[in-house]
Amino acid sequence: METIDPPTPPAGPASRAGIPAAAACLRAGGLAVFPTETVYGLGAVFDNLPALARIFEIKNRPRFDPLIVHIADMAQLAGLAADIPPAALALAEKFWPGPLTMVLPKRACVPDLATAGMPSVALRMPRHPLALELIKNAGAPLAAPSANRFGGISPTTAAAARAELGTAVEIYLDGGPCAVGLESTVLSLLEPVPVLLRPGGITLEALTEIAGAVRLPAGDAEHRRLSPGGLPRHYAPATPLRLWQPPHPPPDAGRAALLTPFPAPGAEAFARAEILAPDGDLAAAAASFFAALRRLDAAGAPLIYAVLAPETGLGRAINDRLRRAAADGRAVYS
Numbered sequence: 001m002e003t004i005d006p007p008t009p010p011a012g013p014a015s016r017a018g019i020p021a022a023a024a025c026l027r028a029g030g031l032a033v034f035p036t037e038t039v040y041g042l043g044a045v046f047d048n049l050p051a052l053a054r055i056f057e058i059k060n061r062p063r064f065d066p067l068i069v070h071i072a073d074m075a076q077l078a079g080l081a082a083d084i085p086p087a088a089l090a091l092a093e094k095f096w097p098g099p100l101t102m103v104l105p106k107r108a109c110v111p112d113l114a115t116a117g118m119p120s121v122a123l124r125m126p127r128h129p130l131a132l133e134l135i136k137n138a139g140a141p142l143a144a145p146s147a148n149r150f151g152g153i154s155p156t157t158a159a160a161a162r163a164e165l166g167t168a169v170e171i172y173l174d175g176g177p178c179a180v181g182l183e184s185t186v187l188s189l190l191e192p193v194p195v196l197l198r199p200g201g202i203t204l205e206a207l208t209e210i211a212g213a214v215r216l217p218a219g220d221a222e223h224r225r226l227s228p229g230g231l232p233r234h235y236a237p238a239t240p241l242r243l244w245q246p247p248h249p250p251p252d253a254g255r256a257a258l259l260t261p262f263p264a265p266g267a268e269a270f271a272r273a274e275i276l277a278p279d280g281d282l283a284a285a286a287a288s289f290f291a292a293l294r295r296l297d298a299a300g301a302p303l304i305y306a307v308l309a310p311e312t313g314l315g316r317a318i319n320d321r322l323r324r325a326a327a328d329g330r331a332v333y334s
């Protein structure tokens with residue numbers, strides 16, 4: 001039988017052609033959606049106040065939730081951070097460019113609008129070549145949250161970003177599907193012992209190897225104070241999501257969808273199932289997580305059940321997103 005391959009999406013070079021226009025748009029005070037290795041970002045030049053205000057408006061993001069500023073080299077780090085402790089340099093050396101965001105004291109050039117009035121700034125050097133090239137061409141660091149409406153599912157393809165934000169943004173750069181698929185790890189270096197504010201693409205195990213002790217926030221109140229964006233309900237599909245622990249399917253499995261990192265006994269009872277990594281590879285599960293959640297949300301089931309990953313490595317980041325997506329006051333089904 002003859003098979004017809006689907007058309008190949010435009011790869012690197014085709015998208016690279018969009019960089020001069022995107023950079024010009026940013027320099028002129030516009031916004032651009034661009035790929036990073038974690039998720040797509042909605043970018044503006046970091047100190048352009050009207051453009052920053054538009055990011056908050058388009059995303060419907062509360063002004064108390066600060067943005068990450070993306071840099072392309074270490075000179076930009078020195079230009080934005082007022083103090084760079086040795087641990088930050090060691091972490092940058094090891095993990096940049098890559099999915100690590102470091103919170104450091106800010107210089108006066110970083111506007112309060114970007115940091116939500118905090119005296120610190122979150123900085124990250126992304127690994128995606130188009131992101132780095134865009135920052136260099138724009139000639140300035142780029143403030144960028146994930147390119148989704150506030151509280152929604154982070155986009156890991158240009159098409160998903162467009163589905164979220166549509167014509168509200170003038171430029172979309174397509175860099176293909178995001179390789180990591182979960183947002184960066186956010187680490188505060190404001191105190192001698194770094195604090196993990198958001199688990200993400202760099203694991204806690206890898207961080208402690210370089211930084212020594214890393215602590216978690218002491219509780220919800222401290223977490224909210226240190227990272228105002230860390231609301232309990234976040235990354236949520238429109239469809240209600242509940243956690244499920246195999247193997248006994250819940251009574252309503254027959255009309256529900258299932259999201260599971262690995263094959264799970266009892267999965268066959270569900271109306272539809274997304275198994276993120278049939279071979280048990282956590283990195284593969286992370287890379288396909290948001291796209292699968294998005295597909296299930298669009299599939300029309302009245303309810304999504306999700307199975308937690310092992311609480312180790314990237315599993316912590318996956319579970320953080322699942323627990324937030326499930327945080328709607330319902331009981332955990334086990």
Ligand code: TXA
Pocket residue numbers: 036038039040041042065066067068099101103115118120121122124126144145146147182183184185186197198226227228229230
């Ligand atoms: O992977 C990522 O980090 C993606 C890509 C686009 O780089 N960006 C991203 O941005 O996830 P966003 O805005 O969705 O999440 C930023 C997180 C929020 O939880 C925010 O509260 C926290 O970083 N944050 C930003 N600035 C901070 C600061 N000065 N202190 C503490 N937390 C901060």
Ligand code: MG
Pocket residue numbers: 145146154
């Ligand atoms: Mg986000």
